[in-house]
Amino acid sequence: MNFLVTKVEPKWITLTLIQPWTAAMAASKVHLSTLPPEPVIPSKKPFKVDLIGGKRYSWCTCGHSRKQPFCDGSHKFFAQGLSPLRFVPEKDTTVWLCGCKYTNNPPYCDGTHKQDFIVSAPLHEPTD
Numbered sequence: 001m002n003f004l005v006t007k008v009e010p011k012w013i014t015l016t017l018i019q020p021w022t023a024a025m026a027a028s029k030v031h032l033s034t035l036p037p038e039p040v041i042p043s044k045k046p047f048k049v050d051l052i053g054g055k056r057y058s059w060c061t062c063g064h065s066r067k068q069p070f071c072d073g074s075h076k077f078f079a080q081g082l083s084p085l086r087f088v089p090e091k092d093t094t095v096w097l098c099g100c101k102y103t104n105n106p107p108y109c110d111g112t113h114k115q116d117f118i119v120s121a122p123l124h125e126p127t128d
Contacts, residue, residue, distance in 0.1 A: 037079045039063040040124035043099030046109035053091035058084035059098075059107035063124055069097040069107070 040063035047069040051057065058071040062079035065072040071084035085106050089095075098106060100113040112118060 037062070037081050039079065039082065039101035041100050041102075041118060041121050042068050042124050044113050044118060044123065046096040046099050046113065048094065049097050050094050051089045051092065053089050053093070056086060056088050057107075058086050061085055061101060061106070063101045064126070066126055069099060 039061060042060075042063045042065070049069065059069055060067075060071045060075075061084055062075040062082040064074035064078040066074070075082045075084070087107060096109040098109045098112070100118045102112045102118060103110045104112065
């Protein structure tokens with residue numbers, strides 16, 4: 001990366017960034033999207049979880065976490081644009097948290113995992 005001084009004025013120096021053009025840069029493509037990535041499906045069944053009232057939980061929304069159904073920060077590398085859903089239950093309770101990540105009542109299971117688009121979809125296998 002090179003800089004070229006293009007204008008000098010009393011208090012300001014204007015710099016122009018010059019980058020050498022290479023064949024590799026010409027061939028690369030960048031795909032920009034304003035839509036968040038789709039979650040992957042880590043499980044086609046919900047997770048039965050005992051929650052402690054007043055404790056903050058972070059439910060994984062991307063499906064990449066190795067600590068399902070909770071977040072382990074994997075979205076930072078595999079699903080930028082998705083972030084965990086944080087919630088605090090009012091009292092101690094046992095709930096079914098969504099495993100397919102497509103519930104309409106996050107983080108709780110609403111039976112969406114029984115629909116054809118989830119049943120026929122492949123399960124996400126984490127990479128090492």
